[in-house]
Amino acid sequence: MATKLLLLLFILFTTTKTFSVSSTHHFPTTTTTTKTFSIELIHRDYSPKSPFHDPTSSIYSRRNSSLQRSLRRLHHLTNISRLVQAAVTPDDGAYLMQLTIGTPPTLMLAVLDTGSDLIWSQCLPCNPCYTQDPPIFNPSSSSSSSFQTLGCNSTPCEELLDIRSCDVTSDRCTYNITYLDDSTSGGDLALENLGMVSMDRRNVSLLNIAFGRTTRLVGLSMGPLSLVSQLGDAVDYRFSYCFVRITDTESGSQMVLGEDAVLSGKSTPIIQPKSTNNTFYYVNLVEISVGEEDIGVPEGKFVPSDTGEGGLIVDSGAELIYLDGVVYRLLVSELKRVIGLEEVEHGAGEVCYKGTSKDLAEGKAVPVVTLHFDGGLDVPLELLSTFQEIVEGVVCLAVEPTNDVSIIGNLAQQNLNVGFDLKEKRVYMSPADCATF
Numbered sequence: 001m002a003t004k005l006l007l008l009l010f011i012l013f014t015t016t017k018t019f020s021v022s023s024t025h026h027f028p029t030t031t032t033t034t035k036t037f038s039i040e041l042i043h044r045d046y047s048p049k050s051p052f053h054d055p056t057s058s059i060y061s062r063r064n065s066s067l068q069r070s071l072r073r074l075h076h077l078t079n080i081s082r083l084v085q086a087a088v089t090p091d092d093g094a095y096l097m098q099l100t101i102g103t104p105p106t107l108m109l110a111v112l113d114t115g116s117d118l119i120w121s122q123c124l125p126c127n128p129c130y131t132q133d134p135p136i137f138n139p140s141s142s143s144s145s146s147f148q149t150l151g152c153n154s155t156p157c158e159e160l161l162d163i164r165s166c167d168v169t170s171d172r173c174t175y176n177i178t179y180l181d182d183s184t185s186g187g188d189l190a191l192e193n194l195g196m197v198s199m200d201r202r203n204v205s206l207l208n209i210a211f212g213r214t215t216r217l218v219g220l221s222m223g224p225l226s227l228v229s230q231l232g233d234a235v236d237y238r239f240s241y242c243f244v245r246i247t248d249t250e251s252g253s254q255m256v257l258g259e260d261a262v263l264s265g266k267s268t269p270i271i272q273p274k275s276t277n278n279t280f281y282y283v284n285l286v287e288i289s290v291g292e293e294d295i296g297v298p299e300g301k302f303v304p305s306d307t308g309e310g311g312l313i314v315d316s317g318a319e320l321i322y323l324d325g326v327v328y329r330l331l332v333s334e335l336k337r338v339i340g341l342e343e344v345e346h347g348a349g350e351v352c353y354k355g356t357s358k359d360l361a362e363g364k365a366v367p368v369v370t371l372h373f374d375g376g377l378d379v380p381l382e383l384l385s386t387f388q389e390i391v392e393g394v395v396c397l398a399v400e401p402t403n404d405v406s407i408i409g410n411l412a413q414q415n416l417n418v419g420f421d422l423k424e425k426r427v428y429m430s431p432a433d434c435a436t437f
Contacts, residue, residue, distance in 0.1 A: 036258030102144035117223025223279035240419035251435035291367035318409035340365035
């Protein structure tokens with residue numbers, strides 16, 4: 001079993017502590033007392049700021065990598081309800097954010113994940129250790145003065161539910177997770193300090209955060225141990241993000257937590273299955289239109305069962321849209337009926353045409369797909385969100401069928417402001433120019 005310490009950061013929010021990091025990155029030394037801050041989001045493949053970015057790779061190679069990640073993501077999400085998880089590695093996330101952990105602080109990049117409850121970081125000792133440029137965090141009390149383990153009766157320990165296992169002899173809260181490949185990871189629950197630098201260069205310190213030592217992940221789900229839930233009233237249980245087009249390497253995506261989070265326009269209620277610990281952002285998709293024509297989504301098709309089966313979630317980690325097989329066939333049928341491009345066969349999908357990204361950007365022969373959610377929220381998708389140029393001169397539908405949970409992935413969320421209000425349990429989506437947001 002791989003030893004992986006869980007540092008589930010039980011957060012006391014403050015922005016009055018200053019710190020500096022001894023590295024090639026220059027952090028400010030100013031402080032703030034605001035209840036809101038914004039963080040830059042870095043696309044794993046496309047942003048030059050990402051350590052995974054390969055400037056020599058073609059856009060088609062990057063899209064293939066994204067597709068493989070999206071498939072792993074689907075596998076992960078469709079198995080969480082069985083408490084058997086697919087191990088999430090640093091390669092699996094689409095958007096990264098820069099953090100520091102510990103005292104003195106250690107710099108790291110973490111994956112933004114709306115489908116996870118916890119905050120995780122790769123820590124020593126780790127076996128295997130994933131390659132990373134910043135030093136791997138050493139959580140021992142001798143290396144970080146703010147590190148402390150938690151006992152079995154602590155509130156964060158009780159929030160671990162089914163992955164919790166306690167060492168009663170030493171009163172140490174521990175956890176154990178079984179992955180799809182039958183490997184396991186486990187370790188101690190602990191508290192540690194977390195730091196961020198906002199996009200306006202203000203320093204933000206989060207003290208006594210519960211987080212887990214594994215694969216550098218910032219959970220933003222509705223779960224009690226996610227970042228936004230732990231910050232709680234300090235950020236009014238709300239956050240929003242805006243993803244620029246993935247091909248825009250000059251502009252940055254961003255996430256806002258707190259009172260400046262953009263919750264505007266119409267919204268749709270978050271559905272919470274009755275008999276499940278799933279904390280995903282389930283929403284009810286009631287119809288899809290292609291141009292002016294509805295495809296006829298069966299009533300209640302995207303309402304999850306009481307045990308969390310089926311339904312549709314808004315997710316930052318998956319790239320593509322995954323739709324229930326019945327609805328997928330309805331969408332494909334209507335698209336094939338109205339699209340005026342020459343159809344071609346390609347291994348990337350069953351709906352492919354001769355065309356280019358430029359054709360899509362100019363709206364040639366391809367109608368707009370609009371998602372209609374419960375509550376009157378209508379979300380028109382950019383053509384570059386519903387189709388991708390897979391190889392030169394071939395565009396394919398960025399939607400795939402699934403027999404399990406349906407997903408609105410991050411590709412469909414390009415140039416949308418997406419806001420989450422955990423207190424009122426609502427999701428907001430509205431078109432936006434995220435490059436100038």
